[in-house]
Amino acid sequence: MNNFNFHVPTSILFGEGQISHLPEALQTYGQNVLLVYGGGSIKKNGIYQKVMELLGTDFTVTELAGVEPNPRLETVIKGAELCRQENIGVILAVGGGSTIDCAKAIAAARYYDGNPWDFTQNRGLVGEAIPLVTILTMSATGSEMNGGAVITNLATNEKLGMGGQSLLPKVSILDPTYTYSVPAVQTAAGSADIFSHLIENYFSRNTSASVQDRIAEGIMKTxxxxTPIALATPTDYEARANLMWSSSLALNGLTGKGKEGTWSCHAIEHELSAFYDITHGIGLAIVTPRWMTHVLNEQTVGQFVEFAVNVFGISREGESFDIARQGIKALYDTFTSWGIPMTLPEVGIDDSKLRLMAEKAVEHSTIADAAFVPLSVDDVEAILKASF
Amino acid sequence: MNNFNFHVPTSILFGEGQISHLPEALQTYGQNVLLVYGGGSIKKNGIYQKVMELLGTDFTVTELAGVEPNPRLETVIKGAELCRQENIGVILAVGGGSTIDCAKAIAAARYYDGNPWDFTQNRGLVGEAIPLVTILTMSATGSEMNGGAVITNLATNEKLGMGGQSLLPKVSILDPTYTYSVPAVQTAAGSADIFSHLIENYFSRNTSASVQDRIAEGIMKTxxxxTPIALATPTDYEARANLMWSSSLALNGLTGKGKEGTWSCHAIEHELSAFYDITHGIGLAIVTPRWMTHVLNEQTVGQFVEFAVNVFGISREGESFDIARQGIKALYDTFTSWGIPMTLPEVGIDDSKLRLMAEKAVEHSTIADAAFVPLSVDDVEAILKASF
Incomplete structure (x- = not known):
């Protein structure tokens, strides 16, 4: 196990009705609130109205609506400007990962004089940040319990990560009933995203962090x-609750700390989203089984056997490569059963930019050196070609 | 899943050599340090000398040595008095769970005018506390990452819990090499303690907190x-590291939040320790399989099947009660294989106080109403009698 620092001070308020604690969560940090949200679904499902009712006249609320599914640099710049103008003391993000990520970037950009895109080039530039409180409405990215964010620069077709300890939400309210209205396709994409975070940490050259791996398997099984229960019965509280808490635990360091390694599928998928603006979780579901097949070899087969046996209950009896392939197939079939379109053409991606995206995936990450199995441009292109 | 608040802001510095960060961990809270430790093993293995060398002349260190394996109220009172006299700004606990628990009680007692034993009767009395930094030397109680403590009142033969959010360590340094010198019997007892924390959370009337249960199974498997590897090769870093991080994660809320219920085996074991001052983990190992057998019934058999299958890899094919009993036997055999004395007479307990201890276990807890399976005095006595 590698040395690590695990420090996740976010206070999680989990369960139906926890929004009642919102005023006390905010008032520690002041009365001037920037309310950040997305396309307006929170007005349809009543969360917006509930927030406004709770904040009443005790808080001054400035709104930043319309955060994009892949939040854009321009929105971050606009939000930071609002924070300066309105002397914002606390940001309240209500939404899924995109909204929370955007709020994090705004929180740091408020205290940074340059272009916030710089944060994606140099994490050391993320310093002081406005305190952040979140209300989660989708189980997916885990942004509600970590300090990471991903923002998109459409001008350059780039979608890159940033982060810092100061960006960890102070309080995150996780009410599973808020995900009842998430459409099936987004529910499936969210679960694929959770699963991918676990996979990316799990398949590491470091096999000595066993407790992390056994925990990851437990969350994967969950x-x-x-997911099928939530898809069949969107208002099943138990299913929504287990998926929601899984989303937070999949990417708060619990399964990744103590292990090194660059994430492979995220590096590849970020290029798909950057060039074609597709749903992140769908892109991950398409790429992951192909990546697995590509990196299955004599050195890695043992880890794929553990995955197959411990997550999908496949028998340990038999030939290793056969067991490994059964595990990969089980994952592919799982994603398919959730209704996810499992090829690139189905999400509107043709073969015209595969090479370019493969080049960018290598350029924007360290997958050529530091991934579970190092990936060259040719490797990435092969994985993308296999996704047709 | 029940509603819950998960808020664990302890900063974990994990790995060999992390003690180098001790000065910066302490100086946030001041220069006046109360150093709390136990029987002197930290002088034999060199940790004491390393601490003193790191603190040098920048800190003023007051020592409280000799904390007992089941820390006593008198020591808490003495420590609190030292804190007042010496104007202590931060407590540094170096040791296992007993030392850390004692330090927590001292941290709260410093600001409390009454007898600190009151904390065990009314948790609301725990308010402000001196900041606590810990250096862990034994993998067992999880005290390094939670706000709980257990203290013993030998005058009344009582061993009871207390706790509060203010008692969570600010920083805990977890260096697996510090557990290399833990003797085999203590290593086994520590692992039994970790296992018991997982078991106590796992067997709950609430079966809807699935992600918690799958995570618990993963830590149990670890x-x-x-444990056998650490017993065979005490300096196996990988084994010691996985056990150490398991100890923290087993009792930081990860596997217990979102589930209700009173712990059964701890309530029973605390009486064994209170009356006979035996090692906590050994007592738990003796009681747990007998408790399992006692509470196995039509309502609970399903959960015991999951335990048997998911933790010990027992086949799901067969009759439920048979699978359940195989799981219980696997746990008993596991404890035995660790060299734990598995009967009460082997740890010096005869049958003269079984009824009294059973009465106290029920009196000191809510196991008669709120346990996984409610336990009367007769039930507890039967479990103890089965431990011969």
Whole structure:
């Protein structure tokens, strides 16, 4: 196990009705609130109205609406400007990962004089940040319990990560009933995203962080078990609750700290989203089984056997490569059963930019050196070609 | 899943050599340090000398040595008095769970005018506390990452819990090499303690907190896998590291939040320790399989099947009660294989106080109403009698 620092001070308020604690969560940091949200679904499902009712006249609320599914640099710049103008003391993000990520970038950009895109080039530039409180409405990215964010620069077709300890939400309210209205396709994409975070940490050259891996398998089993239930019965509280808490635990360091390694599928998928603006979780579901097949070899087969046996209950009896392939197939079939379109053409991606995206995936990450299995441009292109 | 608040702001510095960060961990809270430790093993293995060398002349250190394996109220009172006299700004606990628990009680007692034993009767009395930094030397109680403590009142033969959010360590340094010198019997007892924390959370009337249960199974598998390795090769870093991180994660809320219920085996074991001052983990190992057998019934058999299958890899094919009993036997055999004395007479307990201890276990807890399976005095006595 590698040395690590695990420090996740976010206070999680989990369960139905926890929004009642919102005023006390905010008032520690002041009365001037920037309310950040997305396309307006929170007005349809009543969360917006509930927030406004709770904040009443005790808080001054400035709104930043319309955060994009892949939040854009321009929105971050606009939000930071609002924070300066309105002397914002606390940001309240209500939404899924995109909204929370955007709020994090705004929180740091408020205290940074340059272009916030710089944060994606140099994490050391993220310093002081406005305190952040979140209300989660979708189980997916885990942004509600970590300090990471991903923002998109459409001008350059780039979608890159940033982060810092100061960006960890102070309080995150996780009410599973707020995900009842998430459409099936987004529910499936969210579960694929959770699963991918676990996979990316799990398949590492470091095999000595066993407790992290056994925990990852446990969360994977939970996602595999409850996603079909949430799809069949969107208002199943138990399913929504287990998926929501899984989303936070999949990417708060619990399964990744103590292990090194660059994430492979995210590096590849970020190029798909950057060039074609597709849903992140869908892109991950398409790429992951192809990546697995590509990196299965004599050195890695043992880890794929553990995955197959411990997550999908495949028998340990038999030939290793056969067991490994059964595990990969089980994952592919799982994603398919959730209704996810499992090829690139189905999400509007043709073969015209595969090479370019492969080049960018290598350029924007360290997958050529530091991934589970190092990936060259040719490797990435092969994985993308296999996704047709 | 029940509603819950998960808020664990302890900063974990994990790995060999992390003690180098001790000065910066302490100086946030001041220069006046109360150093709390136990029987002197930290002088034998060199940790004491390393601490003193790192603190040098920048800190003023007051020592409280000799904390007992089941820390006593008198020591808490003495420590609190020292804190007042010496104007202590931060407590540094170096040791296992007993030392850390004692330090927590001292941290709260410093600001409390009454007898600190009151904390065990009314948790609301725990308010402000001196900041606590810990250096862990034994993988067992999880005290390094939670706000709980257990203290013993020998005058009344009582061993009871207390706790509060203010008692969470600010920083905990977890260096697996510090556990290399833990003797085999203590290593086994520590692993039994970790396992018991997982078991106590796992067997709950609430079966809807699935992600918690799958995570608990993953940590249990880790403990079962690595304890024999640590026993055979005490300096196996990988084994010691996985056990150490398991100890923290087993009792920081990760596997227990979102589930209700009173712990059964701890309530029973605390009486064994209170009356006979035995090692906590040994007492838990003796009681747990007998408790399991006692509470196995039509309502609970399903959960015991999951335990048997998911933790010990027992086949799901067959009759439920048979699978359940195989799981209980696997746990008993596991403890036995660790060299734990598995009967009460072997740890010096005869049958003269079984009824009294059973009465106290029920009196000191809510196991008669709120346990996984409610336990009367007769039930507890039967479990103790089965431990011969």
């Amino acid at each position: 996602v595999v078990n409850y | 403990v079962v896998n690595y």
